[in-house]
Amino acid sequence: QLQLQESGPGLVKPSETLSLTCTVSGGSISSSSHYWGWIRQPPGKGLEWIGSIFSSGSTYDNPSLRSRVTISVDTSKNQFSLNLSSVTAADTAVYYCARHKKQTGWYGPNWFDPWGQGTLVTVSS
Amino acid sequence: DIQMTQSPSTLSASVGDRVTITCRASETIGTSLAWYQQKPGKAPEFLIYEASSLETGVPSRFSGSGSGTEFTLTVSSLQPEDSATYYCQQYKTYPYIFGQGTKLEIK
Numbered sequence: 001q002l003q004l005q006e007s008g009p010g011l012v013k014p015s016e017t018l019s020l021t022c023t024v025s026g027g028s029i030s031s032s033s034h035y036w037g038w039i040r041q042p043p044g045k046g047l048e049w050i051g052s053i054f055s056s057g058s059t060y061d062n063p064s065l066r067s068r069v070t071i072s073v074d075t076s077k078n079q080f081s082l083n084l085s086s087v088t089a090a091d092t093a094v095y096y097c098a099r100h101k102k103q104t105g106w107y108g109p110n111w112f113d114p115w116g117q118g119t120l121v122t123v124s125s
Numbered sequence: 126d127i128q129m130t131q132s133p134s135t136l137s138a139s140v141g142d143r144v145t146i147t148c149r150a151s152e153t154i155g156t157s158l159a160w161y162q163q164k165p166g167k168a169p170e171f172l173i174y175e176a177s178s179l180e181t182g183v184p185s186r187f188s189g190s191g192s193g194t195e196f197t198l199t200v201s202s203l204q205p206e207d208s209a210t211y212y213c214q215q216y217k218t219y220p221y222i223f224g225q226g227t228k229l230e231i232k
Contacts, residue, residue: 047161047169047212047223062220063126096168100221110216111159113171113180 002027004097004116012091012123018084022097022116023077030055030075035109037100038071038082040093041118048093052100052109053080060108087123094118127151127215131224139232142203146227148196148213156192157217163226164209172211173198205231 008020022036029036037052051061053071061069070083084091096118100109128151138144148158156176161169171180173189176196186201200207208231213224 046225047214049221049223052221060219060221064220108216108219109221110157111171111174111214112161112169115168115170118168 002099002114004099004114006095006097006116006119008119008121010120010122012087012121013125014088014123015086018082018087018091018095018121018123020082020095020097020119020121021079022081023079024099025078028075029073029078029080032099033104034102035060035100036073036080037098037109037112039096039098039112039115040091041096042090042093050082050084050095089123092121092123094120126220127154127218127222129213129215129222129224131211131213131227133227134225135228135230137230137232138203140203140205144200144203144229146198146211146229148191148198148224150194150196150215150217153193154215154217157215158189158191158196159214159216160189160198161212161214162207162209163212169212200229203229203231207231 003025005023012018035052038050051071053059068085073080098112098115102109130149132147158176160173163169177189188199210226210228
C-alpha cells in the first residue's frame with residue numbers, strides 16, 4: 001500500500017525558505033509512471049496545487065508560485081522535496097504531498113491519490 | 126487558467142437525503158474532473174475520476190456526472206459519516222485547479 005509522509009520544520013521566519021520532504025513507502029518513485037505533487041491549504045481555506053515532479057526531474061508548477069518554487073526528486077531515497085523561497089505569512093498552510101497520477105496515454109498528470117497526512121507550516125518571526 | 130466554481134458553498138441536509146453539489150469550469154474540460162472528500166483535520170480522499178468513475182472502495186451512494194463545463198457530485202442517501210468538505214479538480218490542462226469547496230453538514 002503506497003504511503004506518503006511529509007517532514008520538515010513547522011515554523012519558518014518571514015523572507016526565509018520553506019523546505020519540506022515527502023518520503024514515499026510501499027512503492028518506488030523511480031519505477032512509477034506517475035508524477036509526485038505538492039498541494040497546500042491555508043487555515044480554513046481551500047486547496048492550492050503548488051507543483052509536481054516526475055522521477056526524471058521533469059516538473060509542472062503553478063505559475064502563481066513559479067518564481068519561488070523548486071521541486072526536486074531523490075530516487076535513491078525515494079523522496080521528493082519542496083523549497084519555497086521568500087515566504088510571508090500568506091504561505092502559512094498545511095502542506096500535503098501526494099501521488100499525482102497519470103493515466104496511460106496522457107501526456108500530463110491527472111488526479112491526486114493517495115495523499116500524505118499533511119504538515120502545518122507557520123510563517124512567523 | 127481554467128477556473129472551477131462550486132455551489133453551494135455550504136449545504137445542510139438530513140440523514141437519508143439526496144444531495145447534489147455542482148462544479149462549473151470556466152471552459153470546457155470534457156470529463157477531466159475529479160472529486161475529493163476532506164474531513165476536518167484530515168487529508169483529502171479521492172472519490173471520483175473522469176467525472177463519473179467511482180474509485181475502488183468508495184460507497185456506491187456517491188456518484189458523479191457531467192461533461193464540458195458543468196458537473197455534479199450526488200450522494201443518494203446521506204449518512205452521518207458523509208459530513209465533510211468536497212472539492213472538484215480539473216486535470217484537462219495545467220495548472221491543476223481545485224474548486225473552492227462545498228461544506229456538507231448533517232442536520
